[in-house]
Amino acid sequence: MSRTVFVNGEYLPEEEAKVSIFDRGFLFADGVYEVTSVIGGKLLDFAGHAKRLARSLSELEMDSPVTEDELLAIHRELVSVNEIDEGLVYLQITRGAADRDFAYPKDTAPTIVLFTQAKPGLRDNPAASVGLKVISIEDQRWARRDIKTVQLLYPSMGKMAAKKAGADDAWLVEDGHVTEGTSNNAYIVKGGKIITRELSSDILHGITRAAVLRFAKEAQMVVEERPFTIEEAKQADEAFITSASTFVMPVVSIDETPLGDGAPGPVARRLREIYLDESLKTAI
Numbered sequence: 001m002s003r004t005v006f007v008n009g010e011y012l013p014e015e016e017a018k019v020s021i022f023d024r025g026f027l028f029a030d031g032v033y034e035v036t037s038v039i040g041g042k043l044l045d046f047a048g049h050a051k052r053l054a055r056s057l058s059e060l061e062m063d064s065p066v067t068e069d070e071l072l073a074i075h076r077e078l079v080s081v082n083e084i085d086e087g088l089v090y091l092q093i094t095r096g097a098a099d100r101d102f103a104y105p106k107d108t109a110p111t112i113v114l115f116t117q118a119k120p121g122l123r124d125n126p127a128a129s130v131g132l133k134v135i136s137i138e139d140q141r142w143a144r145r146d147i148k149t150v151q152l153l154y155p156s157m158g159k160m161a162a163k164k165a166g167a168d169d170a171w172l173v174e175d176g177h178v179t180e181g182t183s184n185n186a187y188i189v190k191g192g193k194i195i196t197r198e199l200s201s202d203i204l205h206g207i208t209r210a211a212v213l214r215f216a217k218e219a220q221m222v223v224e225e226r227p228f229t230i231e232e233a234k235q236a237d238e239a240f241i242t243s244a245s246t247f248v249m250p251v252v253s254i255d256e257t258p259l260g261d262g263a264p265g266p267v268a269r270r271l272r273e274i275y276l277d278e279s280l281k282t283a284i
């Protein structure tokens with residue numbers, strides 16, 4: 001069945017949706033995006049995603065073509081018309097179409113595109129009971145990872161390197177320390193303590209990360225925000241990742257070294273449960 005998508009103010013069948021070849025998102029990766037998950041037809045942490053979107057746009061001196069209320073209405077309409085029970089809403093805003101020039105064009109209307117992806121089983125993802133295998137690779141991305149831009153080629157290469165190695169994902173390492181996963185934030189657990197890199201321009205400020213750390217603290221768990229090495233991670237009791245599309249997902253091995261007993265750990269399992277329960281209470 002053809003999806004209905006949203007392009008520059010119009011709801012259209014996906015086959016009819018078009019963007020210019022001069023779009024700066026296409027030519028320069030001059031655009032930002034957000035992915036919001038849907039469970040039971042409701043959006044998880046929409047306000048968090050809207051806030052980060054506003055920050056990404058502002059860092060790139062780009063204007064939003066819609067208000068936050070309009071954005072919410074578009075998300076809801078797409079979830080509704082496409083009958084999404086479990087899935088994702090992808091949103092992209094670029095600087096728009098202009099004659100090719102490195103300098104930002106003046107008075108160009110931004111391009112806005114949204115589409116849904118149905119993901120039945122997102123909540124009861126079987127991967128959560130098996131856990132992920134990750135490899136470590138050098139972090140070769142640019143230095144403004146706090147801006148959620150559409151330049152995702154290195155993360156894509158990392159995912160392919162993981163696949164070729166028979167793993168599920170890659171953790172990125174810079175100056176000996178893990179920054180994050182290709183498309184998720186990275187955590188280890190040692191002696192009951194949750195350790196994850198502190199916020200800076202080295203990592204994306206995950207919306208799921210913010211929620212999970214808040215829930216962990218509310219549940220009296222100890223959180224330490226600091227960098228950790230791959231060697232420390234391999235000695236950890238357990239590990240996990242977070243993202244809007246995987247929630248909390250256990251990691252069971254790093255570079256083929258099993259963590260703990262090689263099964264998803266209790267902290268990751270508990271945090272996944274808490275995250276889903278709590279986020280669903282405020283889903284809209």
Ligand code: PMP
Pocket residue numbers: 035180181182183184185203204205206207208209242243244245
């Ligand atoms: N880090 C990177 C590099 C990502 O691409 C993502 C997901 N977009 C995340 C972290 C997780 O962020 P969020 O929890 O907001 O999905």
